[in-house]
Amino acid sequence: MALPITQQAKYWGIAAAVFLILMYLMGNVLVPFLVGGAMAYFLDPVADRLERLGLSRVTATAVITLVMFLVVVLLVLAVIPTLIQQTTALVDAAPEISRNLQTFLTERFPELSDETSIMRKTLADIGDFIQSKGGDLAQGVLTSAMSVISALVFIVVVPVVAFYLLLDWDKMVARVDAMIPRDHVVTVRRLAREIDGVLAGFVRGQLTVCLILGAYYSVALMLAGLQFGLVVGAIAGAVTFIPYVGAIIGGILAIGLALFQFWGDWVAIGIVAAIFAFGQFIEGNILTPKLVGSSVGLHPVWLLLALSAFGSLLGFAGMLIAVPVAASLGVLMRFAISQYQNSLLYRGVAPVHPSPVQGATPEPVPVSGGALRDEEAV
Secondary structure: OOOOHHHHHHHHHHHHHHHHHHHHHHHHHHHHHHHHHHHHHHHHHHHHHHHHOOOOHHHHHHHHHHHHHHHHHHHHHHOHHHHHHHHHHHHHOHHHHHHHHHHHHHHHOHHHHOOOOHHHHHHHHHHHHHHHHHHHHHHHHHHHHHHHOOHHHHHHHHHHHHHHHHHOHHHHHHHHHHOOOHHHHHHHHHHHHHHHHHHHHHHHHHHHHHHHHHHHHHHHHHHOOOOOHHHHHHHHHHHOOOOOHHHHHHHHHHHHHHHHHOOOOHHHHHHHHHHHHHHHHHHHHHHHHHHHOOOOOOOHHHHHHHHHHHHHHHHHHHHHHHHHHHHHHHHHHHHHHHHHHOOHHHHOOOOOOOOOOOOOOOOOOOOOHHHHHHHHHO
């Protein structure tokens, strides 16, 4: 005999509460395991395809791990040193950029030349503040991250967790499937497939969009001569994952730096602006529709809400689970709405009849088939 709905809701509610409490208490400790699990989830289709080509699961996992290791090594040797160098140079150049801004504003607004002007003092302090606080901020972020979990442990644990989870992924999925309550196994499997489709379509597609745009912005801006093109391209590509925010931050950085570097050379400034405008065009009209699609069901506002809520509650671990939880809640909400629209609460029990035509004899409304037959017999 199946448990009543209220009992089932109580048990599943308790399980959800325990999960959230554990995430709150152990969030920072779980970060490398969440990252490793996410990597295994993303790479499982690749391992399945290699298995279909004839490789064993162990060999496929080893090949994927080796390729990922080589990619990381190439990034560390080729890209990251230049990225760090340009980031440091950008922080050091902040006072000069601020002085250029001050000179520009003073030439066009002579009233700012007054040394007692609040605006002048503010502009004079901007560069020194950014230079002094920029290094402190970076050091503070690094110290905070190191206090949560050692970088060495993170680097070691994530690949190990990803390797073993990828190796046993199919077995784990089968084990979880065997634990689903038999009364709901068909519905749960259908919802799980929908969640997997939404999550895979959004995250894998969006990460691909971020990588393509990051590479495009970095190469194009450096070819255009922008001093910190690699940094701007990396930032613009990375924050593209966050709806709207990526376009705003990337555009402000690219065009703002171009104004300071190429002031007076409007062709160069226009080229930088055109590079970013073209990037936004291909993102909105080609990359996102093709790689992410419109059927994933994750509205940008819903995603922003999930990132903000889980990030504030659970920190970095919360941001890692925000997208999966948002995708799951979106699928469950659509399922709940579908169930509601098929219920008597929505449809009601009284049949709806058109208004009778004037002068016409209204037809009897049957309460039941038997009652109507009895009346006709009488």
